[in-house]
Amino acid sequence: xxxxxxxxxxxxxxxxxxxxxxxxxxxxxxxxxxxxxxxxxxxxxxxxxxxxxxxxxxxxxxxxxxxxxxxxxxxxxxxxxxxxxxxxxxxxxxxxxxxxxxxxxxxxxxxxxxxxxxxxxxxxxxxxxxxxxxxxxxxxxxxxxxxxxxxxxxxxxxxxxxxxxxxxxxxxxxxxxxxxxxxxxxxxxxxxxxxxxxxxxxxxxxxxxxxxxxxxxxxxxxxxxxxxxxxxxxxxxxxxxxxxxxxxxxxxxxxxxxxxxxxxxxxxxxxxxxxxxxxxxxxxxxxxxxxxxxxxxxxxxxxxxxxxxxxxxxxxxxxxxxxxxxxxxxxxxxxxxxxxxxxxxxxxxxxxxxxxxxxxxxxxxxxxxxxxxxxxxxxxxxxxxxxxxxxxxxxxxxxxxxxxxxxxxxxxxxxxxxxxxxxxxxxxxxxxxxxxxxxxxxxxxxxxxxxxxxxxxxxxxxxxxxxxxxxxxxxxxxxxxxxxxxxxxxxxxxxxxxxxxxxxxxxxxxxxxx
Ligand code: SF4
Numbered sequence: 458x459x460x461x462x463x464x465x466x467x468x469x470x471x472x473x474x475x476x477x478x479x480x481x482x483x484x485x486x487x488x489x490x491x492x493x494x495x496x497x498x499x500x501x502x503x504x505x506x507x508x509x510x511x512x513x514x515x516x517x518x519x520x521x522x523x524x525x526x527x528x529x530x531x532x533x534x535x536x537x538x539x540x541x542x543x544x545x546x547x548x549x550x551x552x553x554x555x556x557x558x559x560x561x562x563x564x565x566x567x568x569x570x571x572x573x574x575x576x577x578x579x580x581x582x583x584x585x586x587x588x589x590x591x592x593x594x595x596x597x598x599x600x601x602x603x604x605x606x607x608x609x610x611x612x613x614x615x616x617x618x619x620x621x622x623x624x625x626x627x628x629x630x631x632x633x634x635x636x637x638x639x640x641x642x643x644x645x646x647x648x649x650x651x652x653x654x655x656x657x658x659x660x661x662x663x664x665x666x667x668x669x670x671x672x673x674x675x676x677x678x679x680x681x682x683x684x685x686x687x688x689x690x691x692x693x694x695x696x697x698x699x700x701x702x703x704x705x706x707x708x709x710x711x712x713x714x715x716x717x718x719x720x721x722x723x724x725x726x727x728x729x730x731x732x733x734x735x736x737x738x739x740x741x742x743x744x745x746x747x748x749x750x751x752x753x754x755x756x757x758x759x760x761x762x763x764x765x766x767x768x769x770x771x772x773x774x775x776x777x778x779x780x781x782x783x784x785x786x787x788x789x790x791x792x793x794x795x796x797x798x799x800x801x802x803x804x805x806x807x808x809x810x811x812x813x814x815x816x817x818x819x820x821x822x823x824x825x826x827x828x829x830x831x832x833x834x835x836x837x838x839x840x841x842x843x844x845x846x847x848x849x850x851x852x853x854x855x856x857x858x859x860x861x862x863x864x865x866x867x868x869x870x871x872x873x874x875x876x877x878x879x880x881x882x883x884x885x886x887x888x889x890x891x892x893x894x895x896x897x898x899x900x901x902x903x904x905x906x907x908x909x910x911x912x913x914x915x916x917x918x919x920x921x922x923x924x925x926x927x928x929x930x931x932x933x934x935x936x937x938x939x940x941x942x943x944x945x946x947x948x949x950x951x952x953x954x955x956x957x958x959x960x961x962x963x964x965x966x967x968x969x970x971x
Contacts, residue, residue, distance in 0.1 A: 488527030615873035687747035767855035832889030888920035
């Protein structure tokens with residue numbers, strides 16, 4: 458049982474806490490064989506219980522006491538409620554649960570889906586938090602060559618996954634435009650035989666975009682994602698660009714691309730440029746401005762990302778960094794404001810919340826690689842560096858750019874089988890299991906949480922980490938707490954809104970025809 462007690466420094470962000478069993482019921486009354494294994498946590502006036510199937514209930518204290526004492530009898534409302542949520546051990550349909558587990562863990566039955574190609578380390582921006590150790594635009598020696606790209610695509614296509622997303626990263630990936638074009642066309646060609654569910658994503662600062670490039674990207678159905686930190690003063694202060702006004706450029710291109718999507722007849726509610734903010738110290742008081750800027754730019758989703766511990770971000774932590782409490786206070790303010798906007802009819806959601814609610818309310822597993830078990834390292838994603846090195850993920854490659862090859866699992870010459878079965882890969886996968894983690898095993902959020910071994914390693918010096926002192930755990934537990942308090946207090950209108958956030962719409966347009 459997890460007895461941690463943490464101080465609640467935030468008045469806005471309600472924290473869950475551990476159940477004091479001694480006050481609720483005497484151990485002599487407990488009937489452990491009544492229930493399936495479960496964990497519990499106090500949420501407001503209720504007690505949250507969850508089981509490994511992913512079911513959960515918010516019980517009153519009296520209901521919880523009756524539950525641990527195994528008192529409810531068949532036919533009684535509490536018994537039926539517990540039975541429906543698979544908490545009564547003798548009433549669980551194991552075959553149905555096995556099917557459900559297989560559906561939600563389907564990613565375990567095949568290899569990595571996401572293949573991140575770092576096309577170059579060059580970039581024309583000097584973002585203060587950049588985690589990918591960029592170099593100047595003259596350093597063409599850091600570009601990926603056509604030959605490395607070809608071998609990388611061959612490795613990516615050897616994944617046993619029926620779906621394959623090739624993501625272009627950098628530096629600024631459009632700086633190595635010829636190789637980007639080569640990969641897109643080579644992969645499309647290969648897919649005539651492979652017949653995978655193939656898609657492409659480009660993460661770009663948009664500063665090198667022009668009409669010719671945009672025509673190519675739209676024609677080849679490459680999804681475009683960019684970075685925007687909020688209003689102009691905030692964005693331009695951190696995302697330093699000597700070639701012009703970065704914020705103005707980003708907004709202009711976002712508008713243009715969104716218009717092109719509309720001209721192509723795509724549903725404008727779904728097809729929009731995805732922009733991601735990185736939250737820095739100057740952002741902390743600007744939650745309202747940031748959300749407003751995203752809404753003004755036509756975004757339907759905001760992914761409020763905490764500063765990474767990787768690369769330049771680690772070096773600039775003194776000026777841009779903040780405590781986890783400060784981030785969580787910011788997060789709660791921002792999401793409260795997003796909820797307020799939704800109540801006024803504005804369609805916008807926060808992505809962490811949407812991913813978690815998808816698991817909690819919709820019983821789905823969105824395969825978000827940072828919040829799944831085992832974590833996404835190697836078996837969910839692979840990162841390909843310009844020199845042909847293959848890493849456990851893009852984060853693994855960030856660690857390498859800081860001089861530590863801990864997450865290098867091989868090279869594009871090694872072949873898929875070697876990459877997937879070598880000792881490093883096995884160790885990284887095993888470390889990404891919550892079921893082997895002290896604290897996680899007794900955490901009520903375990904069915905929906907996950908691990909990122911690279912983060913554990915970078916922040917705590919061990920692949921497994923130590924969840925009790927982990928900022929990773931702190932962040933996720935606090936956001937789960939925040940959402941559970943919202944669900945506990947939600948009225949019908951709020952529940953409708955949260956359900957809407959969980960609605961998964963596949964962006965079929967971005968799937969290359971097979
Ligand atoms: S990492 Fe997740 S599952 Fe583990 S203790 Fe923290 S919140 Fe719970």
